[in-house]
Amino acid sequence: MNIPSDLLYTKDHEWVKVEDGLVTIGITDWAQSELGDIVYLELAAVGDSVEQGKTFGTIEAVKAVSDIYAAVSGTVETVNDALIETPELANQDPYGQGWMLKIRTNNLKTEMDNLLTAEAYEALIG
Numbered sequence: 433m434n435i436p437s438d439l440l441y442t443k444d445h446e447w448v449k450v451e452d453g454l455v456t457i458g459i460t461d462w463a464q465s466e467l468g469d470i471v472y473l474e475l476a477a478v479g480d481s482v483e484q485g486k487t488f489g490t491i492e493a494v495k496a497v498s499d500i501y502a503a504v505s506g507t508v509e510t511v512n513d514a515l516i517e518t519p520e521l522a523n524q525d526p527y528g529q530g531w532m533l534k535i536r537t538n539n540l541k542t543e544m545d546n547l548l549t550a551e552a553y554e555a556l557i558g
Contacts, residue, residue, distance in 0.1 A: 433557070434461040436527055440544070441553035444485075444501040447527060448547055450540065455504050458531040459491065459522060462557050467493035470519045475500070475532055480508045482535060484543050489532070491522070503547060506537030 435441075440448040445463035449456040464470065472492040482488045482502035489500045512531050515521050522530040537543065548556065 433465070433554075434527070435550045435554050437550040439527070439550065440503075440547040441550070441556075442501060442503045442547060443556060445557075446501060446503045448503040449531075453536065454509060454534045455506065455537055455540065456531050457503050457533050457535065458526055459500065460553070461526050464523045464526045464530070467491065467498065468495040469493055470522045473516055473519050473522070473532070475511055475516070476508045478508050478511055482506060482508060482533075484539075484546065491519075500532065502535070504535055504537045504543045505539055506535040508533050509536045510534040 445460045446457050447460050470491060470493045475489040476482055482505060484502055484505045486502055487499040488502045491498050491500055511533055515530060515532060
């Protein structure tokens with residue numbers, strides 16, 4: 433299972449990358465493999481406020497429909513429109529082209545304490 437060490441993770445199987453004051457969020461390789469073929473995504477829109485631990489969208493796969501949770505609180509700056517048009521990117525490249533949202537946050541230092549390192553996430557999924 434691919435768990436990049438330069439990312440942070442949530443217990444709900446989202447990954448987090450912090451760069452230039454923006455937080456990029458997607459689902460982990462483990463999550464996409466558990467879901468199976470992803471066929472549809474509904475995500476928050478640019479300008480929406482999201483709250484850490486609360487849902488910001490849903491992901492529909494052949495096996496199930498699941499909520500997607502915000503790893504941090506803030507305002508949605510960018511949505512990956514390519515992912516909406518080609519949802520299977522979340523299966524093919526979950527840590528690259530399969531990213532979901534970019535969020536501008538004010539509480540990053542506080543909220544980082546609620547995120548997991550790659551090692552802690554690996555222990556979580558066993």
